[in-house]
Amino acid sequence: MQKEQDKQNQNMITLSVRDFVEFAYQHGSIDTRFGGASRAREGAMIHRRLQKSMGSSYQAEVTLKYQRIFHNHVFNLWGRADGVVFRNGIPVLVDEIKTTTRNVMMISENDYPEYFAQARTYAWMLCSENRLKEIEVQLTFYQVPSGTIRQIKEKDSFKSLCEYVDKMFQDWSKWINLRDQLTIQRNNSIRNMPFPFEGWRKGQHQIASAVYRTIEKKGKLVCQAPTGIGKTMGILIGTLHALARGNGNRIYYATARTTGAEAVEKALTCLQERSGLSLRYVTFVAKDKICLKETRKCNPDDCQFADHFYDRVKPAVYELLRAEQKFDSQKLISASKKYCLCPFELSLYLGQWCDVIIGDYNYIYDPVIALQGLNESENGVKTILLVDEAHHLVERVRDMYSNHLICKKNFLEIRKKVRQINGFYKALTKTADYLEQERVALTDHDELWHVEKQFPNELLQHLRRVAQAGDGMISQFTQQRKSIDEKVLDFYFEIRRILVICDSYGEESRTSFAVSDDHSDIHIGIHCLDPASAIFDSTQMCQSVIYFSATLSPLVYFKRFLGGTQMSLVNLDSPYNADHFLVLTADQISTRYKYRQQTFKQISEMLIAFVQGHKGNYLFYFPSYAYMNLVYQDFIGKAKREPLNIIRQNQEMSSEEKEAYLDQFQQDQKKSLVGFAILGSSFGESIDLTGESLIGVAIIGVGLPMISRENDMLRDYFQNQNHQGYNYAYMYPGFSKVLQAMGRVIRTEVDRGVALLIDDRYKERRYQELFPKYINTPEHVRNISELRERLDAFWGKH
Numbered sequence: 001m002q003k004e005q006d007k008q009n010q011n012m013i014t015l016s017v018r019d020f021v022e023f024a025y026q027h028g029s030i031d032t033r034f035g036g037a038s039r040a041r042e043g044a045m046i047h048r049r050l051q052k053s054m055g056s057s058y059q060a061e062v063t064l065k066y067q068r069i070f071h072n073h074v075f076n077l078w079g080r081a082d083g084v085v086f087r088n089g090i091p092v093l094v095d096e097i098k099t100t101t102r103n104v105m106m107i108s109e110n111d112y113p114e115y116f117a118q119a120r121t122y123a124w125m126l127c128s129e130n131r132l133k134e135i136e137v138q139l140t141f142y143q144v145p146s147g148t149i150r151q152i153k154e155k156d157s158f159k160s161l162c163e164y165v166d167k168m169f170q171d172w173s174k175w176i177n178l179r180d181q182l183t184i185q186r187n188n189s190i191r192n193m194p195f196p197f198e199g200w201r202k203g204q205h206q207i208a209s210a211v212y213r214t215i216e217k218k219g220k221l222v223c224q225a226p227t228g229i230g231k232t233m234g235i236l237i238g239t240l241h242a243l244a245r246g247n248g249n250r251i252y253y254a255t256a257r258t259t260g261a262e263a264v265e266k267a268l269t270c271l272q273e274r275s276g277l278s279l280r281y282v283t284f285v286a287k288d289k290i291c292l293k294e295t296r297k298c299n300p301d302d303c304q305f306a307d308h309f310y311d312r313v314k315p316a317v318y319e320l321l322r323a324e325q326k327f328d329s330q331k332l333i334s335a336s337k338k339y340c341l342c343p344f345e346l347s348l349y350l351g352q353w354c355d356v357i358i359g360d361y362n363y364i365y366d367p368v369i370a371l372q373g374l375n376e377s378e379n380g381v382k383t384i385l386l387v388d389e390a391h392h393l394v395e396r397v398r399d400m401y402s403n404h405l406i407c408k409k410n411f412l413e414i415r416k417k418v419r420q421i422n423g424f425y426k427a428l429t430k431t432a433d434y435l436e437q438e439r440v441a442l443t444d445h446d447e448l449w450h451v452e453k454q455f456p457n458e459l460l461q462h463l464r465r466v467a468q469a470g471d472g473m474i475s476q477f478t479q480q481r482k483s484i485d486e487k488v489l490d491f492y493f494e495i496r497r498i499l500v501i502c503d504s505y506g507e508e509s510r511t512s513f514a515v516s517d518d519h520s521d522i523h524i525g526i527h528c529l530d531p532a533s534a535i536f537d538s539t540q541m542c543q544s545v546i547y548f549s550a551t552l553s554p555l556v557y558f559k560r561f562l563g564g565t566q567m568s569l570v571n572l573d574s575p576y577n578a579d580h581f582l583v584l585t586a587d588q589i590s591t592r593y594k595y596r597q598q599t600f601k602q603i604s605e606m607l608i609a610f611v612q613g614h615k616g617n618y619l620f621y622f623p624s625y626a627y628m629n630l631v632y633q634d635f636i637g638k639a640k641r642e643p644l645n646i647i648r649q650n651q652e653m654s655s656e657e658k659e660a661y662l663d664q665f666q667q668d669q670k671k672s673l674v675g676f677a678i679l680g681s682s683f684g685e686s687i688d689l690t691g692e693s694l695i696g697v698a699i700i701g702v703g704l705p706m707i708s709r710e711n712d713m714l715r716d717y718f719q720n721q722n723h724q725g726y727n728y729a730y731m732y733p734g735f736s737k738v739l740q741a742m743g744r745v746i747r748t749e750v751d752r753g754v755a756l757l758i759d760d761r762y763k764e765r766r767y768q769e770l771f772p773k774y775i776n777t778p779e780h781v782r783n784i785s786e787l788r789e790r791l792d793a794f795w796g797k798h
């Protein structure tokens with residue numbers, strides 16, 4: 001029965017005409033020198049203008065759907081032709097409009113075979129539907145910014161169109177057959193897949209079942225699963241079983257950091273090696289990290305891996321899919337060298353055919369970077385989205401929809417580089433003039449910080465003109481085969497990004513105007529205060545979404561942002577014995593900014609007593625570098641005679657230095673080791689120091705984000721929304737970092753350890769209520785002797 005279902009699912013292929021033809025006719029090289037940014041808005045406006053000018057028999061935006069059975073596969077093609085001319089109700093011409101920066105007089109079919117293929121496919125659909133013997137096919141090219149129009153027209157018989165599209169169907173069939181074969185193997189292997197370990201951990205089966213049930217119902221789930229449950233494996237197993245039953249056809253595992261990706265790769269490899277799972281996965285690694293060249297210049301002149309990429313990628317991917325199951329960064333690099341293909345673009349291409357994609361949040365949530373194909377149901381793609389470390393998502397998406405780069409200085413700096421480029425130069429000057437006017441007006445009114453609900457329309461128009469002039473510049477450089485200064489191009493892309501953000505500007509957005517301290521400049525910032533609707537919209541098309549993390553406290557706060565009332569909730573207990581973890585609060589000491597000078601010595605004394613309690617490795621977390629250094633200096637003075645190794649995080653650590661810092665925790669230490677670190681940094685979470693490598697953490701403060709105008713803006717917004725302004729802007733995001741840091745201590749069931757939380761606010765009920773139920777109630781220590789007593793008692797038992 002299930003196999004029958006598999007067969008039916010496989011036989012049906014839904015595709016947009018655009019994807020259908022692009023797959024067959026994609027060609028050429030990767031070349032980022034000449035823009036390539038989304039000009040959808042201008043494109044759409046030009047389309048509308050041209051469509052209006054085509055006369056009354058021209059019908060614009062004609063929706064076409066056609067089903068074709070080809071070699072046992074049912075292809076459902078759909079699309080919207082830009083225009084169809086009807087005569088007596090019968091279609092006689094199909095028109096495709098394309099905007100380009102190239103000289104339209106020089107264009108031939110070889111330049112854009114996919115455009116011709118798109119128009120001919122629509123023509124074939126119209127002929128099939130209306131039983132026509134022939135039809136005219138027209139390509140209307142519009143050159144930006146000159147506005148030159150060229151129409152290329154041909155008359156095609158139905159017979160020739162059939163032969164033409166059949167070649168594309170043939171090509172698709174070959175790939176669909178491969179996909180079907182691999183999917184059958186995948187589903188059979190999942191159905192017969194034994195659990196890879198001796199037994200389920202406590203809570204692991206529960207999480208797997210909850211995930212499975214949610215996906216079956218096409219639902220959304222928020223899951224808090226403490227360390228030790230084996231949540232990555234549990235969630236994957238639940239998802240894979242749902243996948244094998246025909247729920248969705250692809251998994252996207254979204255991670256906040258690279259280290260998150262490694263854990264999924266490890267779990268999938270384990271299932272492949274121990275349980276016989278047959279499945280293809282690919283990891284999207286950031287371009288900068290995986291690039292094979294010293295300097296990243298993505299164009300055929302500077303990079304052999306970019307040259308003719310699209311001509312060579314298909315056969316390579318076909319071969320790779322047949323031969324390999326895992327495409328992690330190592331595999332991608334070796335495959336890229338073998339086939340001479342850019343590893344980053346290769347991973348994106350493989351992503352279209354793999355069962356699991358592991359990648360950053362960006363590819364789903366970022367309004368500019370998000371990959372359309374990952375989140376589309378119209379093309380029959382049903383993605384199951386798994387979002388790891390979901391406590392990061394609110395902040396990350398908020399950043400994706402905000403921008404702080406509009407200032408006069410930036411415009412003037414770029415202007416210096418484009419003196420020769422008239423239109424662009426002028427547009428930059430006008431925007432800089434506008435910003436100057438705003439600066440003067442605000443300075444005159446002594447309004448050095450000012451917030452508005454709307455983004456200023458005048459500025460929006462200026463930015464649009466800069467973007468349009470940027471298109472002109474790109475067109476000019478393309479024609480002259482000259483490359484654009486990288487800074488100028490980056491600036492142009494940034495303007496495009498701001499325009500995309502402006503498109504989603506809504507009730508929850510604000511614009512800030514800040515005059516610089518020396519009054520010489522103005523910064524205009526866009527702030528997305530509430531990313532809930534952006535999060536919702538980005539995942540609407542997914543079959544199912546599962547958000548999970550070890551620390552989602554308070555759950556109601558995260559639930560509100562991640563999906564509100566539509567979500568199911570699972571809140572699991574820790575599998576570890578709570579008595580193995582002692583949490584102490586030194587809540588007589590204030591760490592508030594104004595008391596820091598008075599209390600830092602008390603803190604370092606407390607920290608000395610803390611590490612004297614038991615020999616081992618410790619991490620001390622601080623809210624800022626300045627505060628950390630203040631305590632550090634005092635601590636090293638006091639610790640001179642202590643058997644201690646002391647290391648400290650610094651602001652400019654390279655990834656090698658960070659590794660070396662963490663490595664010290666893994667080595668056999670003759671003395672205790674103390675690491676000073678910043679709360680919320682990469683040492684504050686996602687590090688796995690098991691057993692003796694970390695036995696205690698001290699957290700100074702309650703993790704509050706810095707008080708700032710931006711955070712106050714958030715506070716005011718939520719105060720207005722739900723009277724939770726301070727909690728949403730400061731308290732909850734801060735406490736999430738505290739929980740993450742505490743979570744570094746107990747990583748396995750044999751671990752024992754302590755956390756010392758220093759701040760007088762920990763005695764307040766509102767904080768006490770935020771501690772998760774799976775830890776014992778924090779114990780209060782009033783002074784050093786009480787601290788020693790509690791530590792002696794704890795370490796005496798363990």
Ligand code: SF4
Pocket residue numbers: 030287290291292293295296297298299303304305306342343344345
């Ligand atoms: S290998 Fe590097 S430079 Fe070449 S196309 Fe890829 S990312 Fe660009």
